[in-house]
Amino acid sequence: MTQAPTTPPDAQHFDLTALPAAARYKLLTATVVPRPIAWVGTLGADGHVNLAPYSFFGLMGSDPPVVAFAPGDRADGTPKDTALNIPPGGEFTVNMVSAALADAMNATATDFPHGHAEPDALGIALTPGVKVRVPRVAAAPAALECREVQTLTIGRTRIILGEVLGLTLRADAVQDAERHHVDTAALDLIGRLGGRGTYAHTRDTFTIDRIPFEEWQKGQ
């Protein structure tokens, strides 16, 4: 931990290049929040469905629609089942996590040994994908069906990029299907915060209007 001279007195600087990985993890996961949670479903070679949550995850584009997530390694340094199950061009589902699904999602974060199928072990109902062979979580209020387009490795960071081919929404969250209006509040999604198991609801919301440049000029 470094106190840099250029830092104002009411701020503290951490030189991440001089800190161990565990410290960097603690600092960054507590600071880059709220993170959406990708509850990723994959299909193993044995036909079992693997389900695991990742909050190193983001929406990265819509033309084409791209999501990125980073499945880290297991404690012993081997890739997690999720990564093993997504070869180049491989398929996966990203199930979004509602407050009602928080406990089930957390249970799939248990360090099951390789070969344990979380949905079976935990009684999580699945339903077939439309665009991919990987099932989605039946109770997920939103599920993205994806195909890997690129996988990057930067040090021990593995980032999987997927094109989103299809989206399934709980019917009561579709406000206007023709105009593609979604009732985000009805999804009741949660976000990941820092710390061992801290999450935020998305129920306390507010709206700010975007300011067009012409309008901003008039206000000057």
Place this chain on the structure above:
Amino acid sequence: MTQAPTTPPDAQHFDLTALPAAARYKLLTATVVPRPIAWVGTLGADGHVNLAPYSFFGLMGSDPPVVAFAPGDRADGTPKDTALNIPPGGEFTVNMVSAALADAMNATATDFPHGHAEPDALGIALTPGVKVRVPRVAAAPAALECREVQTLTIGRTRIILGEVLGLTLRADAVQDAERHHVDTAALDLIGRLGGRGTYAHTRDTFTIDRIPFEEWQKGQ
């Protein structure tokens, strides 16, 4: 919009490969939430600091610490200033947005013409970076200092990956500097939801304990 036969009756499927980009954008931004907001600072060739918010953003690793964000193109198809200002190996700051900074952040999303320096125009105080030449937002409760390590283009999606070299936190959010404990609540960050300008606070939180495999087995 497609209603697929394999979709259960209480769900609605959207075939994203058959929808225009604007529809995909509306559906996905309303569904992949809450997204953390990267208020990205860059330095233009003219020495002006550019500041713009992106919620196509995520933490992607801690070994090395990596963030990814996707600055889209302007409406006319040219890259946004943020992307122009980050050449290979280029530097940028990711300022996290507290509720108190929401209006200032939103003002920098105004479509200022190229060359307009948002911080000057809007009176947003900056302070020097420690590890990079790009300043950070003085009032940001957390700021990441980054260096570009890779830029990807997938269709019209441009994804910039940066290594996080340094982290500056508001002093009162540092619970225990030696143990790297951050008081996330003190940061009072906001997340991006769908719709034109809807955001979520991170004040309504809850905690779930991770279940170790041995403990799970005992419960069976």
